[in-house]
Amino acid sequence: MRFNEAAWRVLCIASANMAVKLSACSHDLYSTTFSSEIDAQVSYFPKEHRGFALQIAREWEYASAQVRAATQQWNADNGLCFHGIELGCCPAGCGSGLGD
Template sequence: MSTIVCDTRRSTLDESAWQALCETEAAKAVKGCGLSHDYYVERFSVAVETQVARLPEDQRAQALQIAQDWSYASPAQRQATQDWNAKHGFCSHGISLGCCPAGCGSY
């Protein structure tokens, strides 16, 4: 996992470094998502949240705003997607039950 260096003397987010980190994390998420957008969003968002936790508090909101360019979703947004999927016959990866290559909902 890539990391962004936290410089406590710096009062603003290094946007270009953060964008590069988002690009790297997005590429990793794509490689492991099986072409499921919902699963990509989950993988990418969790990776971003891990990195955001390393930033100074005053830089976190800006970092998450930038990450939305790569489809970052908050925990509440991801839970809403999971709830919708469950209600409409999709697995946690966003794939029809019985069709997921991970075996979700297999009969």
């Protein structure tokens, strides 16, 4: 089976656009949303195409599950919420008692 790079790029663009709309201007939330969607899509690919697909997705700042987990741990250790915003300042209410 041949890898369709053009179709994959279209899917990456659509996933990135969706993640931007859902991110509320939070880079960490964008990264988590986009990368999770890419992981879900790549799981359907034959193993021999996954590496190249993820390499292309990095053009839209794809982050592996390990990188995302490390970012979340760093955020938690440094007073930031899941969205990467200072606790109490997040528009979702993180740290304010509203969205915890």
